[in-house]
Amino acid sequence: MQIAQEQRWDPLVRLTHWGVAAGVLANGILTEEGSGPHQWVGYGVAALLALRWIWGLIGSPEARFSAFRPSLRRAAAHLRAIGRREKTTHRSHNPLGALMVYALWATLAIVIGSGVAMTILPGASTPPTEAPSNAQFQTPAASDDDEVREAREDGAGEGEGDEVIGEIHEVAANLLFILAGLHLLGVAFETRRSGRGILTAMLPGRRELRCKE
Template identity: 30%
Template sequence: MTASKSATEAAGVMPAAATASPGGRFVRVWDPFIRTFHWSLVGLFGLAFVTGDETEWLHIRVGYAIAALVAARIVWGFVGTRHARFSDFVRRPGEIAAYAAQALRFTAPRHLGHNPAGGAMVLALLVMIAGIAATGFAMTTDAFWGSEWVEDLHEVLVYTTIGLIVPHVAGVVFSSLEHGENLVKAMFTGRKRAP
């Protein structure tokens, strides 16, 4: 093994051909906070969506819970475990585009944490959901109570987020098939196949 190859694997990036793990070993990748954050956000976002026009008091409380989750995730992105940190998965646009091109050719390297496209999606979803929470809160203030443009922006952000969830799920399925591992299961167990 060359020095550059071992350094790449140590960084959590494996060549596309490196899909097998001797003895089926697994390593911990997603810590309990990340897993709890992810599935709580999925549930709360769905609950907020279905209660938006029907049960305002619940919708507002769920919105506050989502805002607290996003704030905690942002903090965890700086102080959390290795693969939870933004420094582990935030990449330049050129790297994201190169990874996407490799993925379409089924030659993308496997990443132990988020791949560059997944990292970009995490950021996009955090920004969108923070915007939803901010506009939702604004609508409860005296300054923006009944403000049509804030309500419209809130709704646009919600549907944009739903529009991002579709490629997010598709990317998870695609990457799972490409690298022969169940990424949904990994977000429950926290473990992925060792490099």
């Protein structure tokens, strides 16, 4: 990225970035899975993401989607330039970074969408709770109920669709954590390679990013 050390992304990009990052880490580490705080943090992340996407349409030139279109061809060219030790300049995220940004956003959308689906679909995130604790006192006449109860304890009462959505949420959340890790490696690599303030540009400060092509 073609930026001087003291330049920064515009405030909305920085605010949404750190808000989303904090929310993802909070839901991955701090909140209890599926709890109220987990869901509210998730909704907060969704709101920040929506704000950023609107900004991608009407925001500052560097923040617009048009400034960092996903392109495998340009990403490959960027890799070749890295191989040749060329210091290429880019108006916004570099082509590899852009692919990562879209991958992070798409994965986040799946995590949020599946999370919301779990909470609104009937019986979805509800663990099987109806097995009575006095099961040992059941009479043989209750054996039909036992079968139903055992099925519920196995999760069969939740419906396969609900389980699938839970699986999607879990897999997508894990993928998100892996991508975030790769994202950090990418930021560290590009900072070292380019010698520019890639991370500094996301930190608080006054002068906004104004890149030249």
